[in-house]
Amino acid sequence: xxxxxxxxxxxxxxxxxxxxxxxxxxxxxxxxxxxxxxxxxxxxxxxxxxxxxxxxxxxxxxxxxxxxxxxxxxxxxxxxxxxxxxxxxxxxxxxxxxxxxxxxxxxxxxxxxxxxxxxxxxxxxxxxxxxxxxxxxxxxxxxxxxxxxxxxxxxxxxxxxxxxxxxxxxxxxxxxxxxxxxxxxxxxxxxxxxxxxxxxx
Numbered sequence: 001x002x003x004x005x006x007x008x009x010x011x012x013x014x015x016x017x018x019x020x021x022x023x024x025x026x027x028x029x030x031x032x033x034x035x036x037x038x039x040x041x042x043x044x045x046x047x048x049x050x051x052x053x054x055x056x057x058x059x060x061x062x063x064x065x066x067x068x069x070x071x072x073x074x075x076x077x078x079x080x081x082x083x084x085x086x087x088x089x090x091x092x093x094x095x096x097x098x099x100x101x102x103x104x105x106x107x108x109x110x111x112x113x114x115x116x117x118x119x120x121x122x123x124x125x126x127x128x129x130x131x132x133x134x135x136x137x138x139x140x141x142x143x144x145x146x147x148x149x150x151x152x153x154x155x156x157x158x159x160x161x162x163x164x165x166x167x168x169x170x171x172x173x174x175x176x177x178x179x180x181x182x183x184x185x186x187x188x189x190x191x192x193x194x195x196x197x198x199x200x201x
């Protein structure tokens with residue numbers, strides 16, 4: 001069995017402004033660093049064998065603070081990146097709706113099949129996250145690992161684990177530094193924790 005502790009990155013200024021981030025490499029803000037420190041302290045008593053992270057700095061910094069508690073390096077994995085929001089990155093919902101109303105509405109109703117302008121569909125995200133996850137699980141049999149990623153990518157992993165269609169991704173809330181725990185055992189998955197943020201409340 002591989003036990004995966006998924007952690008969403010801490011807050012950024014774009015999170016605060018409700019801007020779509022995607023592959024834009026935005027750093028944690030002051031509150032985000034404090035959140036990352038809190039989740040690192042929360043996980044300090046876990047027996048963790050490895051810490052993986054998206055290569056975007058908001059996730060990498062969160063992962064670094066967690067890894068420091070265990071004297072571990074952070075293993076960078078681009079497959080764990082957020083969905084590529086293409087032309088929408090840096091914009092708010094209202095700004096996107098003003099120019100791409102049909103496409104934006106479709107992303108919330110048919111996220112698997114609709115490709116964001118100059119970006120990805122959530123089917124694309126699912127495929128690359130599955131590749132990254134398969135590597136982690138195969139490498140760490142009978143171990144506990146941490147994976148620091150993003151709201152969209154983590155929703156995809158949870159949908160896969162729960163056997164939910166990709167259209168349900170928006171039904172799964174993921175707050176800053178939320179902890180999710182999924183156990184992978186011989187083709188079976190057990191979800192034991194979702195969107196736990198008690199360390200920052």
